[in-house]
Amino acid sequence: MTTLFTDVYMSPRLLAPGGTPADLSTHEQRYGPLSYGDPATVLRTLAASGLTGRGGAGFPAHRKFAAVADAARRTGRPPVVVANGAESEPASHKDRTLLRLSPHLVLDGIQLAAEAVGAEEAYLAVEDGASYLESALAQRRDPLRVRVVRLPARFLSGQASALVQYLSGGPARPTHPVPPVRERGVGRAPTLVQNVETLAHLALVARYGADWFRSAGTPAEPGSALCTLHTAGREVRVVEAPFGMPVGRLLPLDGASAVLVGGYHGTWIPAAEAARVPLSPAYLGAGVLAALPADRCGVTETARVVRYLALQSAGRCGPCLNGLPRIAEAFRILAGPGPQGRARTDISRWAGLVEGRGACHHPDGTTRLVRSALTTFATEIDAHANGHCTATDRTPLLPVPAEKV
Numbered sequence: 542m543t544t545l546f547t548d549v550y551m552s553p554r555l556l557a558p559g560g561t562p563a564d565l566s567t568h569e570q571r572y573g574p575l576s577y578g579d580p581a582t583v584l585r586t587l588a589a590s591g592l593t594g595r596g597g598a599g600f601p602a603h604r605k606f607a608a609v610a611d612a613a614r615r616t617g618r619p620p621v622v623v624a625n626g627a628e629s630e631p632a633s634h635k636d637r638t639l640l641r642l643s644p645h646l647v648l649d650g651i652q653l654a655a656e657a658v659g660a661e662e663a664y665l666a667v668e669d670g671a672s673y674l675e676s677a678l679a680q681r682r683d684p685l686r687v688r689v690v691r692l693p694a695r696f697l698s699g700q701a702s703a704l705v706q707y708l709s710g711g712p713a714r715p716t717h718p719v720p721p722v723r724e725r726g727v728g729r730a731p732t733l734v735q736n737v738e739t740l741a742h743l744a745l746v747a748r749y750g751a752d753w754f755r756s757a758g759t760p761a762e763p764g765s766a767l768c769t770l771h772t773a774g775r776e777v778r779v780v781e782a783p784f785g786m787p788v789g790r791l792l793p794l795d796g797a798s799a800v801l802v803g804g805y806h807g808t809w810i811p812a813a814e815a816a817r818v819p820l821s822p823a824y825l826g827a828g829v830l831a832a833l834p835a836d837r838c839g840v841t842e843t844a845r846v847v848r849y850l851a852l853q854s855a856g857r858c859g860p861c862l863n864g865l866p867r868i869a870e871a872f873r874i875l876a877g878p879g880p881q882g883r884a885r886t887d888i889s890r891w892a893g894l895v896e897g898r899g900a901c902h903h904p905d906g907t908t909r910l911v912r913s914a915l916t917t918f919a920t921e922i923d924a925h926a927n928g929h930c931t932a933t934d935r936t937p938l939l940p941v942p943a944e945k946v
């Protein structure tokens with residue numbers, strides 16, 4: 542269950558006010574009708590806006606659009622647009638909240654993206670909520686039919702090549718990144734994969750222009766982002782906040798020892814430092830911010846998450862298949878009381894061996910989390926080695942789905 546307090550931080554752009562889902566007529570009253578400019582104008586406005594992807598990597602949207610349009614010209618194959626609403630990150634609620642409250646903003650974005658790159662096929666991929674989205678689609682008269690596809694609930698389902706393979710009739714597992722999906726994706730056609738939040742921002746950029754978009758955020762990192770906030774003892778909240786806002790203004794950090802910024806492929810930062818860290822697409826990842834109370838154990842939290850991530854490996858690449866379970870096992874040792882042997886140095890060594898060696902970025906994201914935990918919780922790990930844990934509350938903070946391989 543999520544609650545919304547978006548207007549505390551900025552006048553919300555993406556989420557329907559009051560937490561009430563917007564049907565098509567409410568949507569059009571709020572934002573005005575969608576107008577399609579010519580594709581070149583949409584691409585220019587997108588470039589001027591500085592919009593970056595909200596699915597994790599923060600890649601400039603206009604560069605991907607241009608690459609897909611270019612691949613389509615070279616190959617003579619009409620491209621495919623895929624709206625990525627998988628939200629496979631267990632701690633993230635932002636995409637499902639957006640799709641539930643403002644489905645038409647995402648659907649507008651899909652149409653605009655298709656128009657801009659010349660696509661003749663479009664998909665909206667989600668883990669749940671498919672029938673609700675079908676109803677939203679039925680209210681519209683779009684030039685291009687959008688197919689809603691239900692994905693298997695796995696951490697890797699939302700990775701772009703896994704998504705593309707699934708839509709092409711295969712399993713939802715990452716494939717080798719060469720050639721990239723923007724060159725050869727669904728049914729071997731050039732494919733534009735964008736996170737649903739990115740597409741919702743596009744729908745507003747196309748209506749109100751680049752300057753409007755840039756009126757939030759900083760000149761170097763313009764715009765706003767949806768964030769999922771986890772605070773112990775409170776409901777999970779989804780909020781919209783401008784880039785540049787210090788994390789401490791968004792998330793109550795009283796009594797917190799550390800903050801997880803970016804989700805399970807993100808970074809642990811000590812709370813005092815995190816309070817001043819500005820929100821940035823460089824590390825916001827999937828938009829998850831979780832405050833760890835001082836009476837919980839960050840090592841134990843990390844060990845649970847790393848075990849989950851290791852079990853999610855698609856088992857294609859040796860370093861990932863062999864390395865992540867070893868790292869997870871060594872982290873389990875650090876989370877327990879007593880002698881740790883070589884666990885700490887082994888983790889650092891194995892992290893170095895798996896980084897950059899997978900077909901996807903799953904190992905890189907996992908080692909980012911692990912390395913930050915080793916640094917941020919170094920004192921706690923020392924205490925564990927001496928048989929002592931400072932945590933007095935063992936209630937898990939971070940959600941980890943029931944294990945399945």
Ligand SMILES: Cc1cc2nc3c(=O)[nH]c(=O)nc-3n(C[C@H](O)[C@H](O)[C@H](O)COP(=O)(O)O)c2cc1C
Nearest residue numbers: 594595596625627628629699700701735736739902
């Ligand atoms: C393991 C893994 C899981 C991912 N899961 C998601 C996801 O659930 N949703 C998403 O939008 N992007 C996810 N991504 C990122 C996608 O691969 C892709 O970069 C993104 O959908 C592109 O959209 P954007 O540029 O608008 O962010 C994941 C990446 C990795 C490595």
Ligand code: SF4
Nearest residue numbers: 855857858861899901
């Ligand atoms: S890096 Fe890991 S998760 Fe990614 S494709 Fe290879 S084995 Fe699968």
